[in-house]
Amino acid sequence: MKNLKKQDPKIYNAIKAEEKRQEEGLELIPSEIAASPAVIEALGTVLTNKYSEGYPYKRYYGGQANVDIIETIAIERAKKLFGVPFANVQPYSGSPANLAVYVAVCQPGDTVMGQNLPDGGHLTHGWKASATSMFYNTIAYHVKPDGYLDLEEIEKLAIKHKPKLIWVGATAYVREFPFEKLSKIADKVGAYLVADIAHIAGLIIAGAHKSPAKFAHIITTTTHKTLRGPRGGMILVTAKGLKKDPELGNKINQAIFPRLQGGPHDHQTAAIAVTLGEAMKPSFKKWGHQVVKNAKAMANELMKRGLKLVSNGTDNHLMLINCGKGRGVFLQEALDAVGITLNKNTIPSDPSSPFYPSGVRLGTPFITVRGMKEKEMKKIANWIADVMEEIKDFQFPEKKEDFKIVIKKFRVFIEKNKKFKKIHQEVKVLCKKFPLYNK
Numbered sequence: 416m417k418n419l420k421k422q423d424p425k426i427y428n429a430i431k432a433e434e435k436r437q438e439e440g441l442e443l444i445p446s447e448i449a450a451s452p453a454v455i456e457a458l459g460t461v462l463t464n465k466y467s468e469g470y471p472y473k474r475y476y477g478g479q480a481n482v483d484i485i486e487t488i489a490i491e492r493a494k495k496l497f498g499v500p501f502a503n504v505q506p507y508s509g510s511p512a513n514l515a516v517y518v519a520v521c522q523p524g525d526t527v528m529g530q531n532l533p534d535g536g537h538l539t540h541g542w543k544a545s546a547t548s549m550f551y552n553t554i555a556y557h558v559k560p561d562g563y564l565d566l567e568e569i570e571k572l573a574i575k576h577k578p579k580l581i582w583v584g585a586t587a588y589v590r591e592f593p594f595e596k597l598s599k600i601a602d603k604v605g606a607y608l609v610a611d612i613a614h615i616a617g618l619i620i621a622g623a624h625k626s627p628a629k630f631a632h633i634i635t636t637t638t639h640k641t642l643r644g645p646r647g648g649m650i651l652v653t654a655k656g657l658k659k660d661p662e663l664g665n666k667i668n669q670a671i672f673p674r675l676q677g678g679p680h681d682h683q684t685a686a687i688a689v690t691l692g693e694a695m696k697p698s699f700k701k702w703g704h705q706v707v708k709n710a711k712a713m714a715n716e717l718m719k720r721g722l723k724l725v726s727n728g729t730d731n732h733l734m735l736i737n738c739g740k741g742r743g744v745f746l747q748e749a750l751d752a753v754g755i756t757l758n759k760n761t762i763p764s765d766p767s768s769p770f771y772p773s774g775v776r777l778g779t780p781f782i783t784v785r786g787m788k789e790k791e792m793k794k795i796a797n798w799i800a801d802v803m804e805e806i807k808d809f810q811f812p813e814k815k816e817d818f819k820i821v822i823k824k825f826r827v828f829i830e831k832n833k834k835f836k837k838i839h840q841e842v843k844v845l846c847k848k849f850p851l852y853n854k
């Protein structure tokens with residue numbers, strides 16, 4: 416980065432500081448990952464200079480010979496990896512990909528169903544704060560007290576509301592998705608079943624989670640979570656989808672361009688192609704299975720230490736710790752102080768609110784990229800449990816207005832805590848043994 420360093424030291428220094436933060440800390444946000452050096456190289460290329468509205472060999476601007484090759488490779492790799500006949504690799508990210516699905520198959524005012532946000536669902540699946548609920552009639556389904564999807568409720572709601580589209584997929588669901596059962600419900604009411612596999616795409620390719628390819632009509636995903644790619648999105652249409660509507664691929668293409676987006680981000684497309692190439696290697700399968708093994712090992716150790724996990728464990732890459740009413744923020748901030756990064760998150764039937772949720776969400780994709788295994792998971796789980804123990808006296812205040820006072824006290828406590836300083840040093844030592852990029 417010699418030019419950047421000379422020309423804009425403020426930005427250069429902030430990037431270097433972020434490199435150091437990621438290198439010296441444990442990134443446990445389950446939707447984050449360390450993209451490979453080849454992916455990062457593809458992102459920083461002259462492809463960012465180009466406009467390519469349209470699709471390969473059908474563009475609106477000249478000079479597309481190289482971009483057409485790149486996008487075609489990305490499409491073909493996506494089709495092969497997921498076993499589908501159609502792929503669009505142009506969505507800027509997951510939310511635009513999901514919006515394109517609505518535009519392709521629904522009319523404004525149509526009814527759609529999705530997993531309730533506090534139950535782990537995604538904003539774009541119809542949550543009230545998302546624009547999707549402004550344009551569509553959205554019905555939320557839930558998980559049962561054991562943390563599994565409530566299939567009985569889903570079936571009842573589907574029969575009652577006859578949705579045009581049913582989403583399956585989430586941002587905070589620790590169990591395997593029952594794609595086959597949901598496809599039966601969707602077929603019964605004539606709805607499109609759309610699987611949003613953003614969180615689990617890499618696990619599906621690795622064979623560590625069932626694939627929705629035989630059961631859903633459409634699949635959407637981001638490319639920067641367990642797929643280990645650049646920030647980006649994809650929309651896939653399955654054979655089942657084309658059987659329901661042979662025009663579905665064309666409708667998706669039109670929804671992305673010209674209806675919702677302009678020129679594709681060609682540097683991102685190239686990096687997606689590289690990602691998909693990497694995901695075809697046998698080592699990717701091994702990695703995907705290790706992510707799940709690591710999550711299970713961490714979950715077991717956390718529970719052994721007395722922490723409460725939503726659904727008492729995990730089938731995938733992520734876990735949700737129930738910290739007690741409104742206490743997610745305390746654990747997030749205390750762990751930040753020891754170099755462990757995760758995010759506060761709602762838990763099913765959260766007694767608090769999305770801004771002051773009662774849980775934290777954590778996962779193993781990033782640290783598995785670094786080569787960490789079950790032994791390290793146990794160590795990390797014990798640090799988390801130690802930190803939780805240390806902050807046990809801090810409760811969310813009865814009156815929300817008092818939060819500012821409590822959090823101020825809490826931050827002073829964190830700042831002065833000797834145990835946290837010790838754990839932070841130990842975290843750094845562990846990270847040094849598992850370098851991220853400087854191998």
Ligand code: DSN
Pocket residue numbers: 446509537586
């Ligand atoms: N922000 C993503 C996540 O963290 O799961 C979802 O869009």
